[in-house]
Amino acid sequence: MSLADLTAVELLAMYRDGSVSPVEVISDVLDRVSALEPQLCALYALDPDGARAAAHESEQRWRDGTAGALDGVPVTVKENIATRGTPVPQGTAATELVPAAEDAPAAARLREAGAVIFSKTTMPEYGMLSSGVSTFHRLTRNPWDLTKTAGGSSAGAAAAGAAGYGPIHVGTDIGGSIRLPSGWCGLVGLKPTHGRIAVGNPYAGRAIGPLTRTAGDAALALSVMSGYDPRDYTSIPPASDVFDVQLKGLRVALLLDAGVGLPVDPEVSAAVSATATALEQAGAVVEPIAPIITRDMLDGLDHFWRIRSATDIAALPEERRAKVLPQIRQWVSTATDLTAADIFHGYSQMSAMATAVTRVFTTYDVILSPVAPITAFPAELAYPTDDPGKPFEHIAFTVPYNMSHHPATTVNAGFSRDGLPIGAQLAVPHHQDLTALALAAHLDNHQRAWPTS
Structure with missing residues (x-):
């Protein structure tokens, strides 16, 4: 196995005993990047130069x-971090390229x-797509199948994680942007309790979290990035729970029908059902539940974000506005049809989602569902529907937890007949990030x- 494929937990143990150097590891990672990046x-x-220098400095700290x-x-x-x-x-050619003045909190x-931050990763246009389609970045592809999307909006993070560009990748999530690409790339992707990791520029639904190959690495990354930061008024102290769970008697709600959006592929349903069976065999009590959200909630969310993006x-100058991805421009073109009442109602539906999710947690400890109703779709599509008028039909399983601020993580539940990863989602009560x-x-x-390879 290449050093590039080792987990962060394994690397730290090897650095500690002196069997491997950070310099050797970053060299292997950069070799992997050179081999795969032209396609991904x-x-x-x-x-690369900054990464090698940082690795040499790290090597010295281990010696000291x-x-x-x-x-x-x-x-x-x-x-975008x-x-x-x-x-x-x-993710858009419409943005002026001004160097950031400081590091964001994470x-x-x-x-x-x-940590050796050796690269940033790609994202789609304004982070408003669950794909890698961008007017600024090259099209990001899924390492499991180059004809398929890696997902989005943390597109590059998921592709890098699956391809072995080192063990830890950090993304953002406002409706599933960590969990969807993680599910489609076979990774563990955590959207933590909101505020657990300070975002610096908070707004409705936005969270920062890790995408990794193992839950242990995700927990390690969370422990480092979490905590209060004065630049983010929503930030909260580090997690107080522990990396442990008692399965006997665990009350699990099995949600196989989101009630809205794209129908669930039978292969996806079967994989998540098998995950539920595994929990039952370990002593959990699993019960199917009815859909949590409604068509009105998802459409209301769409209306709010449509007017916000519009x-x-x-506000952009005309020459920059013309550079925005045509599908995004088409999506926002109907915003003027919305009344003030429509927009207020849309905003209220985000709270309605939060209320609906919180109600489930009065009875259950975990909500188990698919991450997405489908496996990864063709890479060139901005949306799985290929319809800018219906951009959110695939996020009905993920977006409720952005609105309710509950932590939710992904885990690989198996593979499709075509060899594509299928993700299961585990949502838990507030502040139980490590439990998830x-x-x-x-x-x-x-x-x-x-x-x-």
Whole structure:
């Protein structure tokens, strides 16, 4: 096995006993990038020289006994998470490329812990797509099948994780943007309790979290990045739960029908049902539940985000507005048809989602569902529906937890007949982030070799 494929937990143990150096590891990671990046297009602002220099500095800290919690571990950060000196294009050619003045809180925590941030990762247009389609970045593809999307909006992070560009990748999530690509790429992707990881520029639904090959690495990344930061008024203290779960008597709600959106593929339903059976065999009590959200809730969400995006795009100078992806421009073109009452009602539906989810947790400890109703769709499509008028038909399983702020993580539940990963989602009560990851660790069903060549 290449050093690039080792987990962060394994690398830290080897750095500690001196059997491997961070310099050797970053060399292997960069070799992997050189071999696969021309096809995957997962990275933005790759900095090989800076990475090698940082690895040498980490090597010295290990010798001196001053190494941090992630010292020498290769890490990527999604391009919309600011890193000092690098522009933040947000996946669109319409953005002015102004270098960021400082690291965002998550990136700062990673650097303080000694992580080697060797590259940013790609995202689609304004992060408003569950694909890698962008007017700024090259089209990001899924390492399991280059004809398929890696998902989005943390497209590059998921592709990099599946391809073995090091063990830890950091993304953002406002409706499923960590969990959808993680599910489609076979990764553990955590959207934590909102505020657990400070985002720096908070707004409705937005969270930052890790995408990794193992739950243990996700828990390690969470421990480093979490905590209060004065730049984010929503930020909260680190998690107080532990990386453990008691399965006997665990009350699990099985949600196989979102009640709205695309129908669930039978292969997806079967894989998630098999996950439920595994929990039952371990002593959990599993009960099917009815859909949590409604058509009105999902459409209301669409109306709110449509007008928000239309307002942002309308504020751009005409020459920059023309550079926005045509599918996004088509989506927002109908925003003027919405009344003030429509928009207020749409905003209220986000609270309605949160209320509906919270009600389920008065009875159950976990909500188990598919991450997405389908497996990865063709890479060139902006939306799985290929219809800008119906952009959110695939997020009905993921978006409720953005609105309710509950932590939710993914775990691989198996593979389709075509060899594509199928993700299961585990949502848990507020502040039980590590509990969710422990459950994912118990359920990990990743029985195939990673696509690293």
